Amino acid sequence: xxxxxxxxxxxxxxxxxxxxxxxxxxxxxxxxxxxxxxxxxxxxxxxxxxxxxxxxxxxxxxxxxxxxxxxxxxxxxxxxxxxxxxxxxxxxxxxxxxx
Numbered sequence: 073x074x075x076x077x078x079x080x081x082x083x084x085x086x087x088x089x090x091x092x093x094x095x096x097x098x099x100x101x102x103x104x105x106x107x108x109x110x111x112x113x114x115x116x117x118x119x120x121x122x123x124x125x126x127x128x129x130x131x132x133x134x135x136x137x138x139x140x141x142x143x144x145x146x147x148x149x150x151x152x153x154x155x156x157x158x159x160x161x162x163x164x165x166x167x168x169x170x171x
Contacts, residue, residue, distance in 0.1 A: 114149035115165050121146055122154065122163050130161065137161030 125144040126137055138144055139158045141151075148154075156163045165171050 112168060112171075115153060115168055116171060118148045118150060118153065119163065119165060119171055121148065122156075126161050126163070 122141060122144065125146055129138050129144060130136060137158060137160070141154065141156050141163070153166055154163050155166055
């Protein structure tokens with residue numbers, strides 16, 4: 073289904089004549105948020121994995137969080153996406169700070 077929506081969107085974007093720039097802009101505004109959903113989902117999955125790994129690390133290390141995320145040896149979708157504070161053990165996304 074996702075592939076079908078992407079294909080249809082690309083087909084429509086390329087098929088709209090240049091004279092219909094307003095319709096093209098409206099379609100682009102609709103398609104762009106749909107394309108961001110998988111990225112946000114992957115960031116959310118990464119954050120859940122990181123936060124869970126930090127808690128397990130703290131259990132094994134007398135309540136102390138890791139000095140860096142690399143100590144957790146996780147495979148992440150976006151390994152350079154996250155800001156980590158080793159003092160507090162808190163992690164957040166650079167592009168989605170509210171997550």
